[in-house]
Structures are given as structure tokens and as C-alpha cells.
Amino acid sequence: MxxxxxxxxxxxxxxxxxxxxxxxxxxxxxxxxxxxxxxxxxxxxxxxxxxxxxxxxxxxxxxxxxxxxxxxxxxxxxxxxxxxxxxxxxxxxxxxxxxxxxxxxxxxxxPKRAGFEGEEEFTGKGVSYCAVCDGFFYKDKVVAVIGGGDTALEEALYLSKITKKVYLIHRRDKFRAAPVTQKKVFNTQNIEIIFNATVKKVLGNEFVEGIILNLNGEEKKLKVDGIFVFVGxxxxxxxxxxxxxxxxxxxxxxxxxxxxxxxxxxxxxxxxxxxxxxxxxxxxxxxxxxxxxxxxxxxxxx
Ligand SMILES: Cc1cc2nc3c(=O)[nH]c(=O)nc-3n(C[C@H](O)[C@H](O)[C@H](O)COP(=O)(O)OP(=O)(O)OC[C@H]3O[C@@H](n4cnc5c(N)ncnc54)[C@H](O)[C@@H]3O)c2cc1C
The missing domain is CATH 3.50.50.60 (FAD/NAD(P)-binding domain)
Incomplete structure (x- = not known):
């Protein structure tokens, strides 16, 4: 024993x-x-x-x-x-x-996976699940944050202070996060909210270079340097x-x-x-x- x-x-x-x-x-x-x-x-x-x-x-x-x-x-x-x-x-x-x-x-x-194509392959190469840990590496760059809950919105606010721009991508037409957090997000200049969208796939060779979104049934390409997934x-x-x-x-x-x-x-x-x-x-x-x-x-x- x-x-x-x-x-x-x-x-x-x-x-x-x-x-x-x-x-x-x-x-x-x-x-x-x-x-x-x-x-x-x-x-x-x-x-x-x-x-x-x-x-x-x-x-x-x-x-x-x-x-x-x-x-x-x-x-x-x-x-x-x-x-x-x-x-x-x-x-x-x-x-x-x-x-x-x-x-x-x-x-x-x-961390729960969002389920898009390339998510596993690019984890640690532009796909991250931790803004406190990896946010600094995207200083003055463009990132996408996936999610609509408190964590996603709080982390989007955190990343907005480090990065040039944050795309906040949520699959529904409204957030689940606390109203006070939502208000802060809506008032932050460099956060662009994209509702009714899911990430279809990652674009890039060694590191993330962009994403393809499914937006209201249509495909949209976005140039991003990093993707932060906060779906729980x-x-x-x-x-x-x-x-x-x-x-x-x-x-x-x-x-x-x-x-x-x-x-x-x-x-x-x-x-x-x-x-x-x-x-x-x-x-x-x-x-x-x-x-x-x-x-x-x-x-x-x-
Ligand atoms: C992408 C990313 C970046 C991060 N960056 C930082 C950072 O910069 N700084 C920081 O402080 N923190 C960071 N974190 C958070 C940090 O990794 C965690 O807080 C820490 O690893 C927790 O340690 P743990 O031992 O509790 O759990 P884990 O690290 O999750 O380890 C648990 C282990 O248990 C094993 N296990 C699970 N179930 C079983 C089972 N049934 N039988 C046998 N083995 C099992 C797993 O395989 C795993 O190896 C980051 C996390 C991620 C995902």
C-alpha cells in the first residue's frame, strides 16, 4: 500500500x-x-x-x-x-x-472547445484559452474573442487594453454577461461586436493569420493574429x-x-x-x- x-x-x-x-x-x-x-x-x-x-x-x-x-x-x-x-x-x-x-x-x-476547424492544431499557436496568460503576446495586434458570457466579456475588456482591436464574436444576438459588463463592452472603442456568428475555421500556416466566420448563414473572412476562446x-x-x-x-x-x-x-x-x-x-x-x-x-x- x-x-x-x-x-x-x-x-x-x-x-x-x-x-x-x-x-x-x-x-x-x-x-x-x-x-x-x-x-x-x-x-x-x-x-x-x-x-x-x-x-x-x-x-x-x-x-x-x-x-x-x-x-x-x-x-x-x-x-x-x-x-x-x-x-x-x-x-x-x-x-x-x-x-x-x-x-x-x-x-x-x-477549457471547453468552441469546435471550429483548426482549433486543436493552432492551440498554443494563436488559439488561446487564457487572456491573463497570453494577452501580452498580442500587444498592438488584432484578436478575436469567442463567447458571450461574463468571462468572455471581461477578458475582451482586458484584451482591449493591450491589443489594437478586439472582435467579440458571439453565436447569439445578445450576451449572457452581467449588464454592467455589457455596458463597459458597448462603450469600449476598440471592441467590435459581431453577433449571430460562429467561427468556421482558422486560417494560417504556422500561426493564426485569420478566421472564417459563419455570419447569418454567410461566410466572412477576418484578419486576426490571435483567437481567445471563452466558452466555459x-x-x-x-x-x-x-x-x-x-x-x-x-x-x-x-x-x-x-x-x-x-x-x-x-x-x-x-x-x-x-x-x-x-x-x-x-x-x-x-x-x-x-x-x-x-x-x-x-x-x-x-
Ligand atoms: C493556454 C493556457 C495558458 C495558460 N497560461 C498560464 C500562465 O501563463 N500562467 C499561469 O499561472 N497559468 C496559466 N494557465 C493556467 C494553468 O495552466 C493552470 O492553472 C494550471 O495548469 C493548473 O494546474 P493543475 O495541476 O491544477 O491542473 P492541470 O494543469 O489541468 O493538470 C491536471 C492533470 O491531471 C491529468 N488528469 C486529469 N484527469 C486524470 C485522470 N483521470 N487520471 C490521470 N490523470 C488525469 C491531466 O492530464 C493533467 O495533466 C494557462 C492555461 C492554459 C490552458
Whole structure:
């Protein structure tokens, strides 16, 4: 039996792995893809304190798994399909079963895709899901923002301060966002609103150069340097939905120790309630969860 199994090898899971294994816990991280998490989708990260040089998400995350392994943390490439309470916890993957005294769920979140042609291919090459992270790279350029909710409008306002022009593209004829936000958007000179439109496809070779819209049944070409998609985030909490309390957005409820409503099961990073959905916060959560998971095990074994 492992002391701690961490599900997800993004910043939260890897930080938890570094802390738990360095504190002497027998720790296993199960990651369904390559370790690194969502940030590996980003062309550059430059807001992680202490790292002055800006790097691609992939470069930035490269040494995190190595640092965890250095302290004895095991990392396996397997997708967790089930967690059960059973004399501690039983964790199932398609090929194996593992047991642990405590669990840290660090499965993160997945930005919802808008579904246009080229969206996957150009992610990190002009298609972004995070304005705070990538907006700066479009200074004085032209971008399209897709969506009609609060996030889309707030991010369009944020981008309007950095970029030359923002096309705000929404598939309906009115926004869902709060009236006060809508008013600000309508009063912003460099935001051009395009209602009743969906993005059909991305134009470009290596990077985004434009888009083709479906506008009232007709095709319209727009020259843009970047596309920001804000059609919602989906937290990956499906695994624990019958085990712990979730909020209305399916985020896992935790206390300040990252403890969920089920003793011994902790959650960290984007998947938890009130996360600011940034790498530095996810890494902090991972450390908090690991330290408290160890305290929990020690208390149970007394
Ligand atoms: C394009 C983009 C740019 C960004 N830029 C920045 C930035 O510049 N600065 C910043 O601070 N933040 C940025 N962010 C946000 C940042 O990436 C996230 O806040 C951070 O990655 C959250 O870390 P996490 O470990 O909680 O979750 P994630 O990074 O989502 O990692 C979760 C991991 O769990 C794995 N997983 C999920 N389910 C399972 C399962 N069932 N079994 C096994 N593994 C599973 C996933 O494969 C994933 O690797 C950006 C996000 C995106 C999408």
C-alpha cells in the first residue's frame, strides 16, 4: 500500500509529489498524459515568481517530474478510472489497481472547445484559452474573442487594453454577461461586436493569420493574429462526484487544508473550489495538500 496516490501530474499534482516524497511519504502520481498539465498548451509562461526567463509551457514544466522523482516519487502513465473507499482507498486504472492511505485529486480543468476547424492544431499557436496568460503576446495586434458570457466579456475588456482591436464574436444576438459588463463592452472603442456568428475555421500556416466566420448563414473572412476562446471551463471532477461534495460548477469543495468532505481525500489546483486557476496557486495547493495528507496519515496511525 502507498502512503499517498496523487491523481494528475500538472503543477498541483507534481508539487504535491515533490513535497510528499521529500517528506518521506511513499508517493505515486498517476497521470493519463505526459506530466505537465494544461500549461504545456501555452506558448509562453512569464508570471511564475522566481523564474525570470520566459519559457514555453513545455520547457517550464520539464524539470518538475524530475524533481519529484529525485525524492523517490513514482510517476506512472495511467488514467485513473475509479476511486473507492476500501480500508484506505482503492484506485483503479484500465490495467492496474493501487491502494493508498490518502489521495490527492489534482485532475485540473479543461477549457471547453468552441469546435471550429483548426482549433486543436493552432492551440498554443494563436488559439488561446487564457487572456491573463497570453494577452501580452498580442500587444498592438488584432484578436478575436469567442463567447458571450461574463468571462468572455471581461477578458475582451482586458484584451482591449493591450491589443489594437478586439472582435467579440458571439453565436447569439445578445450576451449572457452581467449588464454592467455589457455596458463597459458597448462603450469600449476598440471592441467590435459581431453577433449571430460562429467561427468556421482558422486560417494560417504556422500561426493564426485569420478566421472564417459563419455570419447569418454567410461566410466572412477576418484578419486576426490571435483567437481567445471563452466558452466555459470544465473541471475534471467526474471521478469523485459520488465521493465528495462539489459546488454548482462541479468544483471540489475543500477547506484551507485542501481536505474534501471525505476524510483522507484531498483536492488541489484548478479542480478545487475558488481556485484562481494559475500555476503558482496550483503549486501552492499541491504543497498544502501533501503536508496535510501526511498529517492525516500520521494521525490515523497513532
Ligand atoms: C493556454 C493556457 C495558458 C495558460 N497560461 C498560464 C500562465 O501563463 N500562467 C499561469 O499561472 N497559468 C496559466 N494557465 C493556467 C494553468 O495552466 C493552470 O492553472 C494550471 O495548469 C493548473 O494546474 P493543475 O495541476 O491544477 O491542473 P492541470 O494543469 O489541468 O493538470 C491536471 C492533470 O491531471 C491529468 N488528469 C486529469 N484527469 C486524470 C485522470 N483521470 N487520471 C490521470 N490523470 C488525469 C491531466 O492530464 C493533467 O495533466 C494557462 C492555461 C492554459 C490552458
Amino acid at each position: 502507498k502512503d499517498i496516490i496523487i491523481i494528475g501530474g500538472g503543477p498541483a499534482g507534481l508539487s504535491a509529489g515533490i513535497y510528499a516524497s521529500r517528506l518521506g511519504a511513499d508517493t505515486l502520481i498517476l497521470e493519463k498524459l505526459t506530466p505537465g498539465g494544461q500549461i504545456t498548451l501555452s506558448s509562453e509562461i512569464e508570471n511564475y515568481p522566481g523564474v525570470c526567463e520566459s519559457k514555453s509551457g513545455i520547457e517550464f514544466m520539464a524539470c518538475w517530474p524530475e524533481q519529484a522523482k529525485k525524492f523517490g516519487c513514482e510517476i506512472l502513465s495511467e488514467e485513473v478510472t475509479q476511486i473507492k473507499e476500501d480500508k484506505g482507498f482503492l484506485v483503479k486504472t484500465p490495467s492496474n489497481e493501487y491502494r493508498a492511505k490518502a489521495i490527492i485529486v489534482a485532475t485540473g480543468a479543461t 471551463m470544465k473541471v475534471n471532477s467526474e471521478l469523485v462526484k459520488d465521493l465528495v461534495e462539489l459546488n454548482e460548477w462541479d468544483e471540489i469543495k475543500v477547506d484551507l487544508n485542501m481536505q474534501t468532505s471525505l476524510k483522507g481525500l484531498f483536492a488541489a489546483g484548478d479542480v478545487r473550489e475558488n481556485s484562481v486557476k494559475q500555476v503558482v496557486a496550483a503549486a501552492g495547493d499541491g504543497a498544502v495538500a501533501a503536508i496535510n495528507a501526511i498529517k492525516y496519515i500520521e494521525k490515523e496511525e497513532k
